[in-house]
Amino acid sequence: MTIRILLADDQPLVRSGLRVLIADVPDLEVVGEAGTGAEAVQGVGQLRPDVVLMDIRMPGMDGIEATRLITGGPEPSRVLVLTTFDEDEHVYGALRAGASGFLVKDMAVEDILAAIRVVAAGDALIAPGVTRRLIADFVASGTPAAPRRARPVANITEREREVLTLVGRGRSNAEIAADLYITMATAKSHVTRLLTKLDARDRVQLVIIAYELGLVAPGG
Template sequence: MIRVLLADDEAMIRAGVRAILSADPGIEVVAEAADGHQAVELALAHRPDVVLLDIRMPRMDGLAAVAELRRAAPGTSVVMLTTFGEDEYIARALSGGAAGFLLKSGDPRELLAGVHAVAEGAAYLSPKVAHRVIAELSGGRLAHGTTARKRTGVLTPRERQVLALVGAGLSNAEIAARLHVVEGTVKAYVSTILTRLDVRNRVQAAIVAYEAGLVDDAPR
């Protein structure tokens, strides 16, 4: 069972999102928050697997809350859920440590897929957000490629394989199946990779993998 905390300052939005999540027998909403500060407090109290955070909330907005959650509850994955798709919000959310970014205007199936993906250790971006991120990466890939290749040069060949698959969007279970190892081994590799690359989460690691050209050579 995936335990979810939902944070949004609009009660009607929370009700709608809760209804969508409740339709999935593998998801349980364990708490709701009306602002970022309350979201952090409830996350520490309930230790959910996933926190769904709105960006614009009173007291503490979602962008500040995700940074605090990454510090205080590193075992909890955070997905930003918002009506705003501006590049500024996307960049700040991902750099702050969010594992996913979903638009409220998206298909409800994206919400369920996103919750499952981040709970399994993967990253998830709604298709519209993914398009923006890929466009940004493509524009800066040549400029950042040399730096990214130097950063990944400290990794072992096996770690680079795992990083390439992380960059391709695979979950730990999918990577384990692809490389014919147990999932626990993949988790250990990912933890080491994040430390050696000095990145906060899989999204940031995936960006490094893309810029270094590793995704093109991901094991098939």
């Protein structure tokens, strides 16, 4: 099955470079491009891509608002944020808007292609250590934190709270299993139950919830 991709970036050179890279991969196909957030939203409506590679800083409607509209639509595509880590302080907002993960523009080609496949498969890109660092740096940057959401946390068990804390630290299921001396299947079951109980779309949202609830502190 071919994964259909929409490239959303205001720099034609970036889009052209990504298109060339993806053209050589049999299971990936670029079906459209957008230079603004509004064009990205329109392109999703017309082309129905599986994944949108979304830049943050674009003229007019930015990538965060475009992500919110795309993921909240009747037939949403998965959004994978494309950002320059050293300059962009809006990753947290993009994840809250519904993005399933992020890419850093200087990542290795193999990592970019793998990330597209992960997100297209319905999972979230939550590389251990990387997402943790992004969110921690964003919170520590001095930008006002978003208000904490009211979450039904009273019905999670103490073990699930421990698992949520580890997810917030960017730990994989295998690492959670090792930390808590449980099997990986049990760790996966705990994560699945947390997704249901906390009404979270994916693992990225669990990370955000862990920060919002104060279970994980920036740099902690």
